Amino acid sequence: ARxxxxxxxxxxxxxxxxVDLTFRLHPTATRVLAKLALSPNPARPGHQDLRLNGxxxxxxxxxxxxxxxxxxxDETGLTVPATLLPExxxxxxxxxxxxxxxxxxxxxxxxxxxxxxxxxxAEGFRKITFYPDRPDVMAPFRVRIESDxxxxxSNGNPTGGEWVDPWPKPAYLFALVAGDLIATSADFTxxxxxxxxxxxxxxxxxxxxxxxxMDALIRSMRWDETAYGREYDLDVxxxxxxxxxxMGAMENKGLNIFNAKYxxxxxxxxxxxxxxxxxAIIAHEYFHNWTGNxxxxxxxxxxxLKEGLTVFRDQQFSGDMRSHAVKRIEDVLTLRARQFRExxxxxxxxxxxxxxxxxxxxxxxxxxxxxxxxxxxxKRLVGDDGYKQALDLYFDRHDGQAATxxxxxxxxxxxxxRDLAQFKRWYEQAGTPRVTVKEDWDGAGTFRLTLSQxxxxxxxxxxxxxxxxxxxxxxxxxxxxxxxxxTVLELTNSEQVFEFNGLAARPVxxxxxxxxxxxxxxxxxxxxxRAFLLAHDTDPFNKWESGRALAKEILARMVTEGAAPGADWxxxxxxxxxxxxxxxxxxxxxxRLPGEDDMAQTxxxxxxxxxxxxxxxxxxxxxxxxxxxxxxxxxxxxxxTVVDGPYSPDAKAAGxxxxxxALLSLQTRLDAGAAASALFAQADNMTDEGGALACLLEQxxxxxxxxxxxxxxxxDRLVMDKWFSLQVLHAAPEALAGVVNRLTAxxxxxxxxxxxxxxxxxxxxxxHAGFHHADGAGYRLLADWLIKLxxxxxxxAARMSTGFESWSRYDADRQGMIRGELAxxxxxxxxxxxxxxxxxxxxx
Ligand code: HT7
Ligand code: ZN
Numbered sequence: 001a002r003x004x005x006x007x008x009x010x011x012x013x014x015x016x017x018x019v020d021l022t023f024r025l026h027p028t029a030t031r032v033l034a035k036l037a038l039s040p041n042p043a044r045p046g047h048q049d050l051r052l053n054g055x056x057x058x059x060x061x062x063x064x065x066x067x068x069x070x071x072x073x074d075e076t077g078l079t080v081p082a083t084l085l086p087e088x089x090x091x092x093x094x095x096x097x098x099x100x101x102x103x104x105x106x107x108x109x110x111x112x113x114x115x116x117x118x119x120x121x122a123e124g125f126r127k128i129t130f131y132p133d134r135p136d137v138m139a140p141f142r143v144r145i146e147s148d149x150x151x152x153x154s155n156g157n158p159t160g161g162e163w164v165d166p167w168p169k170p171a172y173l174f175a176l177v178a179g180d181l182i183a184t185s186a187d188f189t190x191x192x193x194x195x196x197x198x199x200x201x202x203x204x205x206x207x208x209x210x211x212x213x214m215d216a217l218i219r220s221m222r223w224d225e226t227a228y229g230r231e232y233d234l235d236v237x238x239x240x241x242x243x244x245x246x247m248g249a250m251e252n253k254g255l256n257i258f259n260a261k262y263x264x265x266x267x268x269x270x271x272x273x274x275x276x277x278x279x280a281i282i283a284h285e286y287f288h289n290w291t292g293n294x295x296x297x298x299x300x301x302x303x304x305l306k307e308g309l310t311v312f313r314d315q316q317f318s319g320d321m322r323s324h325a326v327k328r329i330e331d332v333l334t335l336r337a338r339q340f341r342e343x344x345x346x347x348x349x350x351x352x353x354x355x356x357x358x359x360x361x362x363x364x365x366x367x368x369x370x371x372x373x374x375x376x377x378x379k380r381l382v383g384d385d386g387y388k389q390a391l392d393l394y395f396d397r398h399d400g401q402a403a404t405x406x407x408x409x410x411x412x413x414x415x416x417x418r419d420l421a422q423f424k425r426w427y428e429q430a431g432t433p434r435v436t437v438k439e440d441w442d443g444a445g446t447f448r449l450t451l452s453q454x455x456x457x458x459x460x461x462x463x464x465x466x467x468x469x470x471x472x473x474x475x476x477x478x479x480x481x482x483x484x485x486x487t488v489l490e491l492t493n494s495e496q497v498f499e500f501n502g503l504a505a506r507p508v509x510x511x512x513x514x515x516x517x518x519x520x521x522x523x524x525x526x527x528x529x530r531a532f533l534l535a536h537d538t539d540p541f542n543k544w545e546s547g548r549a550l551a552k553e554i555l556a557r558m559v560t561e562g563a564a565p566g567a568d569w570x571x572x573x574x575x576x577x578x579x580x581x582x583x584x585x586x587x588x589x590x591x592r593l594p595g596e597d598d599m600a601q602t603x604x605x606x607x608x609x610x611x612x613x614x615x616x617x618x619x620x621x622x623x624x625x626x627x628x629x630x631x632x633x634x635x636x637x638x639x640x641t642v643v644d645g646p647y648s649p650d651a652k653a654a655g656x657x658x659x660x661x662a663l664l665s666l667q668t669r670l671d672a673g674a675a676a677s678a679l680f681a682q683a684d685n686m687t688d689e690g691g692a693l694a695c696l697l698e699q700x701x702x703x704x705x706x707x708x709x710x711x712x713x714x715x716d717r718l719v720m721d722k723w724f725s726l727q728v729l730h731a732a733p734e735a736l737a738g739v740v741n742r743l744t745a746x747x748x749x750x751x752x753x754x755x756x757x758x759x760x761x762x763x764x765x766x767x768h769a770g771f772h773h774a775d776g777a778g779y780r781l782l783a784d785w786l787i788k789l790x791x792x793x794x795x796x797a798a799r800m801s802t803g804f805e806s807w808s809r810y811d812a813d814r815q816g817m818i819r820g821e822l823a824x825x826x827x828x829x830x831x832x833x834x835x836x837x838x839x840x841x842x843x844x
Contacts, residue, residue, distance in 0.1 A: 001833045006301040006354040012132050013048035014038045016139035017089065021129070023109075025116055025147040025178055027101035030109060031060070034096075034129040036139075039089035047087065050080040053126035053133040056108075060095040078130045094130050103127070104752050104792040112244035113203065115179035116149070117257055119250060122300055122359045125171035136298045136402040138168040145178060151201065153177040155253045157235045165253055167233065168400065170296055175252030177201070177240045184210040188221055190231040196221075200263065201240040209264040212275060212649065213239065213282055220283040223317050228391060230290040239263065239282075243717065244753055246795050247363070248281050251288035258285070261718055261755055267647035267685040269719050272654035274686075279321065284314040290395065298402040300359040304351045304427070305408055307363075308371020315372060322651035325540035326585045332515045332541070335373065338365035339518070340432050341601060345805045346842045348430040348458035352405050357837040360795050366430070373518040374426045380470045380488055380516055381423070382416045390415040422492060423468045430458040433467060435491065437523040441506040449473065449509060452495040453519075459844065466494045472516035472539075475500060475507035480536030486513050508532060513539040520605065527553070527568040534572050540586065547572060547590045551622070552602055555594060558618040560608055565625035573626055577637055577663070584641065585655030588662040593623055596768035597806075604809040611811075616733060616769035627666035634667050638675065647685040654687070661691040668695040673702065680705050690722055697730035720748065721759040728763035736770030737777035744785070751789055754796045761785055765803025772810065776817040779804070783821035786835065787828045794832030801825070801838045819843065 018037040023030060038050065054077045062069040064084060071078055080092065103110035108127025109118050118124065126133040143154040143163040154176045156165025183199040184207055190196060198217060200210045217239070224230045234254045245259035262281040265274055291313060292306035319327040342348060342365050349362070351371050356362055379387040390412040398407055405427050409420045438450040451471060455464035469491040475484035484507070489498050500507070508529060512521050525533075525546075530553075533546035550569045557563035576582065576590045594602075596619060600610035630637070641660035643653045660679075668676045673696050680692035680702075693709055696702025706727065713719040724743055731739040743749055743760055751757050764782055765771050771778035782803050790797040807818035825831070826839045 001357045001836060003355050003357055004359075006299070006352075009299050009301075011041055011043040012134060012137050013041055013044045014050055014132070015041045016132065016137050019131075019139045019141045020144075021141065022144045023146065023176060025100075025145065025149070027111060028099045030098050030100055032096050032098060032129045033093070034131070035091060035093045036131070037089065037091055040087070047082045047085070049082045050085060050092070051077060051132075052080075052130040053077045053123070054096070054130040055126050057096040057098060057127070057130065059130075060097060061093075062095075063091075063093040065090050066093075073130070077126070096129055098128065105795065106244055106246045106754070106793060107795060109176065110244075112242045115177065115181070115203070115242060116147075117177045117179075117240065117242050118175050118252075119246065119257065120174050120252070121172040121250060122363075123172070125174055128174075131171050133171050135170040135172060135296050135300065138170050138296070138400075138402060140168050141165045141174060143176065145176065147178050149178045149180065151177070151179060151181040151183075153201070153238055153240065153255055155255050157254075165234075167253060167294070169253050169293060170402065173251070173253045173293055173296075175250070175255040175257055177238075177242075177255065177257065180204065181240065182207045184214055186214055186218065188218060188232070188237075190221075191225045192231060194231070194233075195235070196232055197236045199236065199238045201238060202260070202264065203241075203243075206241065206260070206264055209266045209269070210241075212265045212270075213263045213278055216279040216282040217286060219279075219321065220286040220317065223283070223320065224287060224290070224313075227316065227320070228290070228313070228395075230395070232289065233294075237286075239285075243755075246754055246793070246799075249285045251285040251292055253289070253293050256285045258282075259755065261721070264718060265649070267649070269686050269713075269716060270649075271687040271690055271722075272649060272657055275649035276318070276322070276654070280314050280318050283317045284310055287313045287317070294400065295394070295398045296402045298404045300356070300362070301352055301354065302404050303359075303362060304367045304371035304374075305403060305405055307368045308351065308375055309408075311368050311372035312375040323583060323585060323655075325544075326583065326589065326651075326655070328514060328541050329544050329586075329589050331369075331372075335365070335369045335518060336601075337595065337598060339369045340520070341597070341806055342366055342802070343370070343430060343432045343458070344601065344605070345808060346459055346844050347802065347805045347838070350428050350430045350461075352427040354428075358798070358834045360834055361798055361837055363799075370518055377426065377468075377470050377517055378412060378420075378423065380472070381468070381490070382412060382418055386412070386416040386418075422466075425465060425467050429455060429464045429467070430461055431456045431464065433469060433517075433519045435469060435471065435512070435517075435519045435521050437509075437511055437521065439509065443506075445501060445503050447475070447500045447503055447507055447509075449489070449498045449500075449511075450495065451489065451491045451498065453491055454494075459841070466492060468492050469517045469519060471511065472513040473498075474510045474513055474537075474539060474542075475503070476510060476533075476536055476538075477507060478505055480532070482538050483507055486539065488516065510537050510539055510542045512542070512545075514541045515545075525549070527566060531568050531572045534590075535575065544586065544590055547576065548594065552594050552599065555599055555615075555618055555622055556603055556606065556608075558622065559599070559603065559611065559614045565622050570626060570629045574629060574633070577630055578633060580640070583655055584659035585651065588655065588658035591626075591659075591662040591666075593619055593626075597766075600768065600806070600809055609811050610809055612769045612772035613733065613774070623666065624669050627669040630663075630666060631670055634663060634670070638663050638667065657687050657691070661687075661695070664692065665695045665698065668699050673699060676702075677705065680708075686719070686722075690726065694726055694730060697726055700732055714748075717753075718755070721755050724749075724756065724759040725763045728760055729767055731767060731770055733767075733769040733773045736764065736767055736773065737775075737781055740764055740781055751785070752792060754793065757785075757789065757793075757796060758800070761800055761803075765800070771803065772814060774813070776814075779817050779821045783825055787825055790828065790832050790835045791830060794834035797832065798834035798838045801835060801842070804842055807842065 020035040022033040107124040145152040154163035181201040188196040241260040241263040249258040393411040440448040537543040554566040603610040676695040683689035
């Protein structure tokens with residue numbers, strides 16, 4: 001397969017001045033008539049051929065300025081030779097036939113439960129009609145849909161039987177939906193007085209579960225007006241929920257399409273985490289209207305321009321809606337679990353990669369989450385005012401354009417006067433920097449911090465230069481009082497010394513407050529000081545981080561030295577568990593044990609070969625030790641977490657439930673499941689019901705509850721996804737393969753539905769000790785299923801192959817088995833470009 005390089009970018013030969021599309025919908029023979037008004041692009045002088053992308057299209061006819069053209073399409077598109085083209089503007093009309101009902105890849109126009117829908121990012125539009133399917137070609141679209149179906153939607157405003165989108169857009173933002181749908185509607189008036197009709201379209205019966213999404217949408221729209229001064233710009237904003245969807249949601253202009261999982265919520269069927277995710281994803285897609293749609297990407301290498309920024313914006317929004325401290329901790333947990341894992345393995349790539357084979361493989365944690373971290377660092381470095389000025393300039397300067405990371409950095413440089421040449425390395429160099437801290441106290445009022453950075457090699461990038469790393473620090477005195485408020489140190493060299501004078505006593509430093517940079521911090525701190533920081537740090541992130549570091553250090557010693565659960569940590573956890581002055585959501589996070597994959601990553605980084613079985617056993621022992629230590633207090637603590645009144649998904653109530661479930665998980669280790677069974681039986685919401693069931697399954701009990709759950713929810717696809725997931729995630733290591741085989745043999749295991757596939761196969765890879773069981777059954781199972789899925793849905797197969805990405809951490813036997821499975825996939829007949837690229841990169 002061909003590798004595409006950023007360095008080869010050239011503007012397109014032609015401009016598309018207007019697009020008129022007519023769809024005659026039919027499940028197996030949809031006709032798409034496209035009329036394109038084109039003109040030569042002054043940026044590409046000379047009389048050029050016109051090359052249009054097109055895949056799996058049956059060309060019926062083509063006309064140039066009304067005259068029939070005799071053209072034959074090839075595998076990837078259609079060329080109109082320059083010799084046939086006039087010097088100036090011209091019209092090209094094509095008619096093609098496509099078969100949406102046979103489209104299982106869920107890219108282009110496809111059908112989901114009788115509903116026609118589209119997914120065009122990144123390169124799906126070429127499966128709909130012949131077109132220059134690249135983000136820098138922006139055009140106004142008019143769309144006519146011919147069908148008997150009751151609801152026919154596309155981008156823009158409905159006008160005279162057509163959908164007219166006045167805003168020039170790239171083809172990846174095109175969308176069409178047709179089917180039997182019901183809307184929940186609301187009216188929104190923008191700050192400048194534009195009336196906007198908001199609709200959330202769902203299948204009949206689901207309209208009772210749309211209130212929260214609508215509320216989140218309205219809050220997002222208002223927030224973007226106040227926080228960024230950005231208003232909505234059409235008369236309607238439609239959201240549609242579909243069952244079969246490759247990712248979370250898609251920001252098509254004026255017609256967002258969502259995985260139903262991220263729209264539909266009721267207390268009985270959705271957990272608090274589901275509600276939080278719905279809020280974040282609704283916001284994310286809405287925010288794309290400015291950061292992505294009005295200003296889009298010049299080419300797909302610039303993906304982080306829209307994704308990193310939009311993730312950063314949705315994180316700010318969720319922090320404003322909920323708790324900034326809790327949100328930051330959750331975001332860092334995700335970053336470490338997904339992005340650090342990616343960055344430390346064969347799939348590591350720069351936030352802005354410079355080559356790819358299949359762009360769909362680059363919708364990664366690095367582009368999204370590290371992309372957002374990079375923006376957070378920029379904001380820290382230029383300050384809140386500098387950030388605001390830069391963003392205002394960005395919107396002013398680039399509205400209506402397809403921009404680059406160079407454009408993005410230039411607005412920061414121009415708005416703030418700061419030279420960002422070194423900062424740009426964050427976009428260009430892969431890998432997680434390691435920052436080491438050394439302390440020196442001279443006994444006479446001066447404290448020195450020596451910070452050094454190492455940027456590890458990654459595939460294709462053996463040597464790297466030092467980055468600009470903003471390290472936020474604070475100093476505490478021995479009584480826990482703050483003697484230096486949060487201050488940002490800029491580490492720009494491989495080693496630097498920072499000096500603090502006039503101190504009365506040796507301070508306790510709190511380093512990397514708020515997780516001010518996406519780095520691994522290496523700072524030798526004794527357990528007593530960690531416990532001191534957990535008790536006294538005024539920075540909530542570092543307060544949590546101290547408890548986390550303590551837990552990880554103990555777990556590491558339990559695994560590698562057979563040590564006993566540490567007294568410092570048990571004492572610190574007891575304090576936190578009983579500290580009513582702390583936010584319950586924060587306490588829940590502190591009490592949550594580090595995950596097994598996280599421990600494997602940590603042990604590997606410390607020079608050990610992680611043993612999944614030993615990590616699993618140690619984690620169990622640590623959980624039991626904590627449960628036993630807290631035993632006398634647990635009933636009282638649990639009683640303190642009861643939430644009065646009817647269910648509400650707000651952060652305060654959700655935090656209490658999170659604490660309750662963290663405590664219940666401990667209690668279940670002591671009472672054979674009595675408390676969890678009771679909560680399961682009386683639960684009036686899915687957080688409690690699913691959470692109690694998880695506590696039982698985690699301890700290898702709960703078969704009766706599992707059956708009751710199935711009997712109650714067998715008709716609900718989204719809830720049944722949870723039923724599948726929970727069993728796989730909590731299966732005992734030796735039982736995992738059997739559980740997966742039993743579940744995949746069920747008639748309701750529909751591998752064409754990505755949610756269902758992920759609920760089993762995603763959890764198979766997430767069950768660390770089970771997936772890495774020494775018999776290799778987990779590896780074989782995942783590879784078998786990826787080989788089966790690949791011909792149907794290569795995008796999802798490729799994405800799920802990342803279960804294998806950390807193979808090099810493990811012992812030689814496991815490495816051999818995983819590499820064997822990767823090689824087996826690589827040799828599968830007809831392997832897709834998507835999965836082919838992934839296994840190729842993992843094999844190195
Ligand atoms: N911009 C979108 C990314 C995307 C996608 C979404 C659904 C299905 C396939 C997709 N490929 C790429 C989603 C987002 O980041 O908001
Ligand atoms: Zn996005």
